[in-house]
Amino acid sequence: MNGPNITWYLGVAGFLFGVGALGVLLRRNPLIVLLSLEIMLNGANLALITFARHLDNGDGQIFALAVMAVAASEVVVGLGLIVALNRKRVPLDVDRLSSLRG
Amino acid sequence: MIYGSWICLLSPLAAAGLITLAGGRITRRGAGYLATLSCFVSFGGAVAAFVSLLGRDAEQRSVLSTAWIWITGGTYRSGLAVLIDPLSVMMMLVVSGVGALIVLYSIGYMDGDREERRYFAYMALFVFSMLLLVQGGNLLILLAGWGMVGLSSYLLIGFWHERPSAIAAAKKAFVMNAIGDATMALALFLLIQKAGSVDFGILGGEYTSTVANLVALGLLGGAVAKSAQLPLQTWLPDAMEGPTPVSALIHAATMVTAGVYLIVRTHAIFEQAPKVADLAAGLGAATLLVAGLVALVQVDIKRVIAYSTMSQIGYMFLAVGLGAYANGMFHLMTHAFFKALLFMAAGIVIHALTDEQDIRKMGGLRRLLPRTFIAFAIGAVALVGLPPFAGFFSKDSILADAMDRGAFGYVLWVVGLAGTFLTGLYTFRLLFLVFWGEPSAFVKEHFHAPKRDLTGWTMGVPVAVLAVLSVIGGWIQFAPLWHPVETWLQSVAEPVVTPTDWQEGISSALAVLLGLLGIYVAWALYAVKTFAVPQFAFAQRVLEHKFYFDELYDALFYRPTVWLAKALFRGIEDPLIAESSTSLGQDTRDLGRIVARLQTGLVRTYVLAIASGAAVLAIVFIAVK
């Protein structure tokens, strides 16, 4: 294969996952949290595609396409929630959404 | 015979059970009939056992019938056993016979009370317990009967439970009996340890003198408590709070004599512990003197008779302590007759005066209640011990036995003679104050004659029967000439002392003389009022306070115990136990509150938790791989 070894691709995938995790943990705006979630999913996708290429197996690509479909659905629902929150004049801050506090 | 004795035992229990289970479905009078019938059936069973024992030789007169093995532990076996031998049959006859008469009397006496059914159930329970006690085939069954008798006594003393004085008296009786129960239990523990069983046969075994003394002491403790002897006598006068038939049955005829029975039954141990036997005799003598003195100043009709009971049981203890078992049992039997008679006659008087018991308000009832007066007079004369009434034959033999014991015995003899003088004095003081002279103002106002219907009949017949028995009951043994009682009990308890005829004669003569002297003094003071009653203020006070025993026990035992209980409550129960249970709940709640801090409600915290968990798991996977 031309170009870098797949370990480089896996490293990029890992970094993407870590950056996305950081974003989910550190940001308070739920929109940014969803975006970070997307980054994590994309990191996982990259790893899948890399391994599909490495092993000459199309299953990884199929999986990646399924992940994409599920991510899209999840974004639909998440954004629907955010819009509903906004309609109720609830501040868009995950730290304030703590009514399930024990 | 075996069936007879089991029927005798179980018939009152069946009655008690039936009355309890029937509840409101039987009438109050019906409960009375049922209880009375069961007691007469029981008496029938006792007679059957007696007759069949008569037909046997003396050596074969001990039959143990075991229903089943009750307790086993290692090599220890204890059965639910019933012993049929001369001693137990004698007690069975007395208990069931006198008991049946008294329960019959109760039908009339308790007529109109709201809780008659409970009363008759308790009475039947008591008769059963007492029969269990005397028929018990081993010490354990005896102890079971002992405890149940104490329970029945408590229930019946406190029968009128709305009265605080009755409740207090019931508690006092029970607690003092419990002291005796404790010492008896300790004695039994020692016996089980040394002999490995509690059958009556082990009592004849050889024991070291320490063991025998300890066991005898424990048994004596129980006897003293149950029979209201010094120093555990203070509960008996207060027990008069119960209904009069209860006083007649339990605190005169049967339960208080259980101590005497116990000593006779376990006489083998007492013979191995002569010092304790002497102690028993000494306590009996002291009690008879103290009780006689205190009875001189009592103003409640029932209390006079109660102190008289205490005194007479002192005579019985004197007898069995000296080793004259047959005489003691004989006096027990005759005493049951005339004491129950006295109580029942007193009950008729009380009923006639609408429950008034203060003799200072009474007087002149001789003409208003003539037959009751005759009955009471018969009982009084029998109590004092004049021939040919019952008490003469039994009491004088006891005095004679005391002469056979050396110096200590002579002291007891003198005390016993003094007791006869006192007996004559207080008994006839009571008779004259209640029945003699003109009717007092109170009597004129409150007297109403007993009814002539069935209730009157049920009260009259037992009194009549017992009056007859008080006259002829003593004719069964006249010590120098013929003694079938002694022969009857010989196989069970051989007497240790045998007085000579000369000693018997002089004791009898002196006793009769002193009794007559007491009667004369009472006549002079209270009937014709020749002299005024002497007023010794100090003596009067001491006697009225019953020699300050109650105050002594209050200071010695009651107050420190209450203080200790309060201190323990403040120091231990409240801070430790109550606090620990409340703090258990509170600490759990606080712990929950701490753990609840994990649930912040923030998504970020949860995600952090997930991420950390994932990191840790990854490390684990890498390391384990």
Add this chain to the structure above:
Amino acid sequence: MIAASVGNVLVWAVWILAAFACLGSGVAVVSFSNPFYSALALIGNLGSLAVLYLLLSSEFVAAAQVLVYAGAVMVMFLFVIAYVDPRLESPWAGGPGWQAIGGVLAAAALLVEIIVVIGLNAGGSLAHSHDVGGSFGSPSYIGRLFLTDHLLAFEITSIVLLVAAIGGVILGSHSRRSEAGVEPL
């Protein structure tokens, strides 16, 4: 040989560009305080990822990435960001709270572990990739796989999308009751 080495260099160059763009835009998404800028950065991220997919011979997936993700999903995001109250949060104000420190540690730990795993496994199976055929990653290849080996996954994915669509409709609908009394959450 020269063509191979030139091709290699070319691939390397493209890879470096795409990779850096990917990582940079990822960090940008997380860092911006304005969500609009974050969304735009994510579009860049998705694009560079598509390039990486192309380098890995997965053409169809790259195309789907651009069409679905960058095209549909991000547009939805931008719509909602524009609709929602544009209050800017100040994410990096104040010192790092304990959550922030914990978060950084957890993420760093995950990253390190991934590197370690990659490094450890590098010796063995990750050394030599297989050669792939020409039709690897083509739409016909993917389509054949979807309709034969992974038919169930295909059908279920379609059901998931249907459910998401219904959910979106429900979440977005006005309900009379909720308009009247606004309860704080």
